[in-house]
Amino acid sequence: MSPNHWYPAAFSHEVKRKQLIDVTFMGDSFAVYRGEDGVARSVENRCPHRQIKLSHGTVEGCNVVCIYHGWTFEPGGKLVGFKHDKFGKKLPVLNVQAYPVRERYGIIWFFPGDPELAALTPLVEIPHSDDWASVRFAFTWAAHHSMLIDNLCNLSHLWVHGSWVPYGPTVLADSSAEKDKLTLSWEHELRRDFMHPFTKRVFRRDASSNLSDTFMIYDYPYQSALSNQRIRSTNFMLPIDETHTRVFTYQLWKPPKGVPKAVFQRLVMPALKPIAREIFRQDGFTVEEEQKSWFIHGHRPIPEPNPMVKRFNELTVRKWDEYLEFKRTGTLTDAQMAEQVRVKVL
Ligand code: FES
Ligand SMILES: [Fe+2]
Structure with missing residues (x-):
């Protein structure tokens, strides 16, 4: 399925504060976590140091700390610290990819595709979610x-x-x-x-x-x-x-x-x-x-x-074909964009 949509990562109650989970979408792994502020977030599930999964790590504040050497990433994915000596060197400039996350209907939604499209793509509307x-x-x-x-x-x-x-x-x-x-x-x-x-x-x-x-x-x-x-x-x-x-x-x-x-x-x-x-x-x-x-x-x-x-x-x-074409060209046709921004009411 095209990654350029909001997908369920987990039910809200399944990810508690300071908890990380491993979510796989089309073979790619995503670390989904809830910061101490209660906000759900997602980053690529790969520490750039030794490539192990960040979901094995811990949450400090709103940051993810890798389990192995404690490299620490802020919600935007930027490396902001180590849990070991710097050997007299500066912190390397490193990022993991961060992914947009929203929470509604008791579901944590993430957007595994293009983050710019995420900003244009509405979450699904479910009538009577409040009164039924x-x-x-x-x-x-x-x-x-x-x-x-x-x-x-x-x-x-x-x-x-x-x-x-x-x-x-x-x-x-x-x-x-x-x-x-x-x-x-x-x-x-x-x-x-x-x-x-x-x-x-x-x-x-x-x-x-x-x-x-x-x-x-x-x-x-x-x-x-x-x-x-x-x-x-x-x-x-x-x-x-x-x-x-x-x-x-x-x-x-x-x-x-x-x-x-x-x-x-x-x-x-x-x-x-x-x-x-x-x-x-x-x-x-x-x-x-x-x-x-x-x-x-x-x-x-x-x-x-x-x-x-x-x-x-x-x-x-x-x-799926449209997604492959988007990956190749980086653009959607007008008709495809109209569908991308349409509010889907179930
Ligand atoms: S593998 Fe993540 S900090 Fe070393
Ligand atoms: Fe059935």
Whole structure:
């Protein structure tokens, strides 16, 4: 995936003050840390002295101190000190690359690409992040990110979830493709099983029908699904390498009328989280199996009746090609820049 976007490095609670973590994006390692001032930051994860990872080190104030000889780097990446004798010499002029970091939605976002583009690129907007209850979790799967996009957007895979989801027959009612954004409107019949008295209350479009909707977005490089206007699942991929992807999920549930968000958050979300995680576990199993099979059978054709799957892949490949072109020329076309600065609303 193109590094010229904001990617999740970790959930905010995973990086405490004075803590450093190692985050890998497309094979490159980044030290992400939180200074004593509480601000999250990121630098290249390589000490220029002996090339070992700075994430093994410590944080002093807002600086990173390498574990080995204590070379110390300020947040901009400049070497500002040693923990040993200078041998009568001046401090060398050395820098590690610093990367832009932001924090929102309980997620630490970093921009592994061109820092000048970071300043122009808005963070994703997630409606109702303030007034709906939420859960967050992440999985790392041994699969290419395009397999995750296919899985997350293509609901012809609902079969694998069996009775963990309330849907029976499901059709793709509508779809669109505009620039870097694809949308899919799915229509479901709710399954009339022993859970139907409960699921119809949550998922039924209106009292006169047994239908439900899921509206999906793949707005590169992000994905979301809005179920029945009341459950929003936003998914952010961190491509670790060609065959490993970490997916950060931030799910929002609209509290029923008259139920305060705090009450819904405290009493209901803890019960929903294990169900959401189990559904993702099932997805993870299948994409990892798909990746394993790809190593053996990757040369075989992939018959696919859903016309949007081809679109997902075309978009993913086009954005990668655009990035390679940007690396070569250092510029974006006007159309590419318009997409770069567009606010993505999931
Ligand atoms: S390797 Fe980092 S200070 Fe020596
Ligand atoms: Fe799924």
